[in-house]
Amino acid sequence: MSTNSPAPTDPGSSPGQALARSASLDELYRLLTPMNVGPGWNKPTPSLWDEPRKTFVPAHWRYDQAHAALEAAGRLINTELAERRNLILYNPVPGNEYATTRTLLAAYQMILPGEQARSHRHSPNALRLILDAEPGAYTIVDGVKLPMDAGDVLLTPNWSWHGHGNEGRAPAFWIDFLDTPLIHALEPMFFEPHPAGYEPVARTAEVSPMRFAWKDTLPRLDEAAPDATGPYGTQIELGSPAMRTISLHMMRLTPGVPTAAYRTTANNIYAVVQGSGTTTIDGESFTWSRGDVVAAPAWRPHSHRASADAVLLRVSDEALLRPLDLLRQELL
Ligand SMILES: [Fe+2]
Numbered sequence: 001m002s003t004n005s006p007a008p009t010d011p012g013s014s015p016g017q018a019l020a021r022s023a024s025l026d027e028l029y030r031l032l033t034p035m036n037v038g039p040g041w042n043k044p045t046p047s048l049w050d051e052p053r054k055t056f057v058p059a060h061w062r063y064d065q066a067h068a069a070l071e072a073a074g075r076l077i078n079t080e081l082a083e084r085r086n087l088i089l090y091n092p093v094p095g096n097e098y099a100t101t102r103t104l105l106a107a108y109q110m111i112l113p114g115e116q117a118r119s120h121r122h123s124p125n126a127l128r129l130i131l132d133a134e135p136g137a138y139t140i141v142d143g144v145k146l147p148m149d150a151g152d153v154l155l156t157p158n159w160s161w162h163g164h165g166n167e168g169r170a171p172a173f174w175i176d177f178l179d180t181p182l183i184h185a186l187e188p189m190f191f192e193p194h195p196a197g198y199e200p201v202a203r204t205a206e207v208s209p210m211r212f213a214w215k216d217t218l219p220r221l222d223e224a225a226p227d228a229t230g231p232y233g234t235q236i237e238l239g240s241p242a243m244r245t246i247s248l249h250m251m252r253l254t255p256g257v258p259t260a261a262y263r264t265t266a267n268n269i270y271a272v273v274q275g276s277g278t279t280t281i282d283g284e285s286f287t288w289s290r291g292d293v294v295a296a297p298a299w300r301p302h303s304h305r306a307s308a309d310a311v312l313l314r315v316s317d318e319a320l321l322r323p324l325d326l327l328r329q330e331l332l
Contacts, residue, residue: 052265056091056101056297058281063108063131063272063291067173070110074171079115086110086176089293099181101267101297103245103317107176108293111137111166119163119194124180125243126156129271129313130214131175131291136168141210143202148172151214151273153313157243159190160210161199175271175293177315179245212238212248214273221252221311228254231262231331232314233304241319249314253277253306261303264329266316268296275310279303301332 013021015031022028029039038044066087073085086109089100100106109128111117119140130137130152137148142160156162166172183189206213220236227234238248247266253259253275261280270279276289281302286294296302304312321327 052299054282054297054299055093056096056099056267056295057093058284058286058297058300058302059089059091059100059295060279060286060288061089061106061108061293063173063289063293066108067110067291070108070173071171074110074112079111079117083118083120084109084176085117089295091295091297098184100269100293100295101181101317103179103182103185103267103320104269104315105176105178105180106269106271106293106295106315107178108173109176110171110173111164112171113166113169115166116198117164118197119161119199120192121159121161121194122191123158123188124178124183125158125245126162126176126178127242127246127248127315128154128156128174128176129273130154131173132170133166133172133174134168134170137164137166137172139164140199140201141208143199144208144210145201145204146208146211147206148174149214151217153212153217153238153242153248155210155212155239155242157210161194163194163199165198173291175291177246177269177271179243179317179320182245182317182320212242217250221250224252226254228257229260231260231303231329233259233306233312235314243319245317245320247314247316247318249316251304251312251314253304253310253312255306255308255310258305259303261301261332262329263299263301263332264318265298265327266318266321266329267298268302269315270294270296270304271313271315273311273313275306275308277304277306277308277310280305 086107089106130148234252242248272292278287282300
């Protein structure tokens, strides 16, 4: 409460007496304002509404454009100056210059042959989908050096050390996903650079709970029960869930067969692992190809139609919403 007190209406009266003697609502409001108190029956904006507001908008980012921009950035800035050479995919709503959806961020990143991206850790959960990499691209998670091959998904959960390097002959490109917008809203942000700069490698591994290798994902999709017309196509989950706040699913779409339109309180970001097609979100259609990113923010009805055998990585905040009983989904 403010230390300011309402001015007494006449000499000798206490603030409480002045409040109690308010002769009109207008006078009461005037006395409440300096106390930082608002009348709940006369709110300037409502605090409850019928269903989720569509605050964030559907959006699409193209890999060919990001690829070209990152090639330029590779000439213009090195990993000493840019700890992460990445391009933030921010949702084009007024006042937003960071979040892709309410809780999630997506960013394209590139590392040149011979480069290293310094190790650090932070409270936001992070993961990456590898788009293009030759053998030799790697990430180090808590001292374990893991390969990064195209189609792989690598996790760096809350407070795990992670850095990246490229001992291959070609630049490595990937898409990062983080729950930083959620952490911004909740406030528990912590960040720490690794004291050694680059975390030493304790061991090398191909198999790790931090890595969903494409060579394992593809057979799982082949074996999954086909579902051409459901909202997710033929879907498998990576992890259960992959992280406390982020769910990961791989969806295979049948060419020419639209998925069922649905809406969900979850925020979904789709990244195109392979193939091409169109996603229609709340009446807007986005035609995508490999490496593109499409954001379907909460409560935006959407469906997909592949034009060629397509696999999408679906990154969502279902893992966050479900245990809080805040996940609602409706087929339309
Ligand atoms: Fe990081």
